[in-house]
Amino acid sequence: MKQKIFLLLAVVLMLLNMSCQEDFNPKTDFKEQYILNCYVNLDYDYYDSTLIYATVSKLYNVDGFDPSKNKINPYVSGVKIYCSYNAGTYQLEQDTLKIRKDTLNPPSFKYDTIQVYYKSFLKYIFPSHTMSVTAVMPDGKVLSASIQLLEGLQLGFSYDFINFFKTRINRFLFGNAFTIRWGGYTNERLYLPKLTIPYEKDSSYSMYYQEVPCTYINRNGKYEPLFPSPTSKDSISYDYSAIDSTMAQITRVENFKNFVGTIVFQMVEMDAALSKYYESTHGSIDQHSISLDQSVYSNINGGIGIFGSRRIITKSWNLDPNYIMLFIP
Numbered sequence: 001m002k003q004k005i006f007l008l009l010a011v012v013l014m015l016l017n018m019s020c021q022e023d024f025n026p027k028t029d030f031k032e033q034y035i036l037n038c039y040v041n042l043d044y045d046y047y048d049s050t051l052i053y054a055t056v057s058k059l060y061n062v063d064g065f066d067p068s069k070n071k072i073n074p075y076v077s078g079v080k081i082y083c084s085y086n087a088g089t090y091q092l093e094q095d096t097l098k099i100r101k102d103t104l105n106p107p108s109f110k111y112d113t114i115q116v117y118y119k120s121f122l123k124y125i126f127p128s129h130t131m132s133v134t135a136v137m138p139d140g141k142v143l144s145a146s147i148q149l150l151e152g153l154q155l156g157f158s159y160d161f162i163n164f165f166k167t168r169i170n171r172f173l174f175g176n177a178f179t180i181r182w183g184g185y186t187n188e189r190l191y192l193p194k195l196t197i198p199y200e201k202d203s204s205y206s207m208y209y210q211e212v213p214c215t216y217i218n219r220n221g222k223y224e225p226l227f228p229s230p231t232s233k234d235s236i237s238y239d240y241s242a243i244d245s246t247m248a249q250i251t252r253v254e255n256f257k258n259f260v261g262t263i264v265f266q267m268v269e270m271d272a273a274l275s276k277y278y279e280s281t282h283g284s285i286d287q288h289s290i291s292l293d294q295s296v297y298s299n300i301n302g303g304i305g306i307f308g309s310r311r312i313i314t315k316s317w318n319l320d321p322n323y324i325m326l327f328i329p
Helices: 002-024 240-251 273-281 319-327
Strands: 034-042 052-057 078-084 088-091 093-099 113-122 130-136 142-148 178-183 189-200 204-211 215-219 222-226 235-239 257-260 263-268 302-320
Touching: 034 130, 034 142, 052 078, 052 130, 078 113, 142 302, 178 240, 189 240, 189 273, 204 240, 215 235, 215 240, 235 240, 235 263, 240 257, 263 273, 273 302
Parallel strands: 034 302
Antiparallel strands: 034 052, 052 113, 078 088, 078 130, 093 113, 130 142, 178 235, 189 204, 189 257, 189 263, 215 222, 263 302
16 A cells, blocks of 8 residues: 555656646746645445545745755645545545655656655545545645546456457457447546556566557558557557567566466546646647647645546456467477
């Protein structure tokens, strides 16, 4: 669980750094404000493990036009944060975590110090219900927001691998690509899909993951992998040939030991609020277009920031042993 919190905090640190720089320029528009970033990490498969995670910080000003000159940690401690859900109110606990620049990717956050965050674990969180958050600052300032939680999402597949996963199927009937669908709730939402194949090395007991590209494209006479990007569509397709190619590449990894024997699909689903925030901080969700002069999205009353929910959906299949043997050197 500490690893999950660390990863979430790393994301928040990156987003905060972008938020501060975005609002800092131009300086004539600067005014001191609180930033509340609060995320609901939903898990509808285990109703007793929903994580509510929040950070509170302040916009900062510096002499000149270089925000990296700021050396004062903008995070705020002593905030009273309350989450209201289903006629109940729960207070988030304050905690700290040591963050170093060399542990972040990218290593853009510049404060080598203890970071303050707030968390709580709620039980029995159900789809589509309303949740609100209220944060009372040490000086009495109040920030608040309200959202509707994500619905439960069901995956559908172009081919049902009931026993084992393999690419040697009747492609005349089922096509040349494995398609995963999640239609029904795509309006204003982003999805981050990823298909991976885990494997082991001789030199470590750790598990490694190789991501599978959707396809390979011919660019200037050279075939390059095309990996999925955040999308608002309701499906993703992976060429069976791209899966085969990934299997072959894994066996050429230095110190390759063996396949774990599974292939794993994982997708992050973001609600409308988080999706708008992501799009406003990344310019565009379409790799072929950009957005200019777009302000960072916020749904926080009394300040700026984001309150939203996300969910990680995971599905795995066992690889057919005969299929694995096709790639063993």
